[in-house]
Amino acid sequence: MDVFAHALWAGALFKAYNNKARRKIKLWKAIAWGVMPDVFSFGLLTAWMILGLIFGGTVADFHQFEAMEPAQRDTIPIFQIVSFMYNFTHSIFVFAAIFIVFYLIFRKPMLAMLGWLLHILIDIPTHSYQFYPTPFLWPISSWKFNGISWGQKWFMIANYSAIAIAYAALYLWSRKTKNRFPKKA
8 A cells, every 4th residue: 555545544543542542642653653664665765766866867767667577676786675674664573573672662562553563454455466565474474465456546546535434434423522522611
């Protein structure tokens, strides 16, 4: 799924959580953890592409990489780094290990980090073998699920429609609870 949709889904989930929870989660933290896997994975590549454009490349130059077989792409150092970072940031095992480390350091669960787990869980069914299938079992296994490509037009429309419905429901829910429990003066 695209990084903006990840941010919006994390925001919606944690907004819903905050409506019911005693211990609130800062939305910006949950959203940051929700986009972190893609930012860490593709941030270097994006910077490389932007620098290429600034120093004389064209957008058309970058479409050549999409036409390459993954094995050819993996011989280019920047893609090797991206592939490693993608495996690392999209692994449930890596997430669990880092979540536990944070728990041990801070002596409480860092619930905002669950935005990262949400990202992985959303990516599993929304990535096909053709574009970065989610290596959620890495480094234990290289098995990946062949899901639906999130980049298809119909899926983007359905996804963003579902996001709009989720935010509308959150808005209506917050209005309903405000009217039911008015603030005391």
